[in-house]
Amino acid sequence: MQSTAIDLFAGLGGWSTGARMAGINVLWAANHWPEAVKWHAENHPTTAHICQDLHQADWTDVPKHDLLLASPCCQGHSKARGKTSGNPQHDASRSTAWSVISAIEFHRPPFAIVENVAEFLGWALYPAWLSAMNALGYQVAEHVIDCADLGVPQNRIRLFLVCTKSKSPLHLRLEKLEHVSATSFIDLTAGNWSPVEKPGRAAATLARITSGRAAYGEQFVFSYYGNTKSGRSLLRPIGTITTRDRWAIVNGDKMRMLTAAETLAAMSFPPETKTPNNHRLTVHMAGNAVPPVAAARIIEAALKAA
Template identity: 35%
Template sequence: MVTFVDLFCGGGLGARGAVNAGATPLLGVDAWDRATETYKANFPDAHVICDRIENIEPLNLAKEYSPDVLLTSPECTSHSIARGAKPAREESRETAIGIIPWLEAMNPRWLIVENVNRMKRWDRHNELVESIEEYGYTVSDLYLNAADFGASQARKRMFLVCDREGTYVTKKDLLNKFGKKELPASSVIDTSGKYKSKPLYHPRRAKATLDRAERGIEALGKGEDFIIVYYGSDYAGGWQRLDAPLRTITTIDRFGLVTWDRDTPMLRMLQPSELIRAMSGGEDHLLPHGSRREKVKLCGNGVCSPVMEALFRHISSEMEQGCCISEAS
């Protein structure tokens, strides 16, 4: 069975994909207490530490934990396009370099680094890759979309998949083996009536919101449900169809659902229970702790589970083949 240590573990959405592939989490580390509480609720057998990785001596933990995979998702706020024009915080980006002492101490066969694709523009990105290679790893630099692996979300991320025994991983190979049909945004919508909508048109509704909704209504016609998309680049007019994967979930409320009560358009925000389905691809993952805002943030900070499941299935397959070759020889 493949084991892993999970740095910047968040609420465990990446770990959920690994566990779905048959792997076992040994240790999760994150600086946010709400994230570590959520991780522990989902993986009670894992040891969980709430602290920054630079405050921890990995050599001490290496005496107890010897993972097959070191799974890492360094802080991405200073790489993300969603941050707008805010100045970059170098200490945020430096968290990626901070994984190197853990790599050296734990000496896993595999290392996975997940981040937004703009991380490649960071002037120390090549330094990070070269540092990993100096420890004997072959680095596969991939750009993967969660929708290609059966998620109901178009979430595009960079993955460095690094193997100390020389395996090079390609996107084509992953898609051939583990690719799945994308799911539409409609697949995450709760239609039970539990969450109440309000009329789209009322005096306190922002004009920008009405403009987004009216563009959707004009394109689809009355009576067709759709999603308003707040924030980020507005390349689609601020709305999207329900028959396409949800656009990227962020750490703040971004999606409003427009439905119809006869001829009256109604609006409500998507709820954490719906967002978690778009992140985890199922009903298994728990969000038992925190406010609504914190639960949205946990989803937006997470790694989409179906992609991580595909990566860990690939790793498991490679390790099983290696065992078979060793036994045969």
């Protein structure tokens, strides 16, 4: 019999797509954002969908399942939150993790896998969240993983909590794969290029490009914002994809940002993934997602170890 799953905070569908790759039937998916629900449904038409704040979810309406997948909002934990860390909206985003507890309390699935940024482990209420999982009979194995080690062409360090009804935590044996380079998805013939020496180009950008050229020659990528002061070789996985355009490609005397298609590929979404005809919206949804290839590898390892 095929295993079944539900997907909380489903977004564009990284977990659901990875589950499908692993042979799992995703029965139900939820998100509070109508646009995300719309595009998740486009890519997973046989899955039941609900657009709702999961704090108010009625778990009696959710089908029984073998595996709960969840990516509670990470902005309240991530270092990328910056000066907004004291914003009440971020406190509310942290509280979304309690919806996982609520769902598990009702359904008691054999497995749950929760993804977040590694900083989730430093949340003041994480010990209480962990105690709640233990009180429900679950052991929690903490895995901090670079998704590049699982075959995603991106260095993306994330936390995966494998929650099982077992006597001890289920620590996965994940094969470390050869890294996939950025050249696997970057198309130098695509996109809208502009001159590097374009009038008005920020001095900080030009300084990054100068450093990148010195290290990597005429073709490389660099972070358009953040603390990185140099470039990055195309022979490595790209750095972390975020919810807004971050990575620029330099090719000789021209440059451009990643296209939406390249961003999706960097996240390991299949090329047939349906997205809105809106670059900013697609990048936002992709940057919030779990890389499907990493999701599939983790689900497969969890089921094998059970």
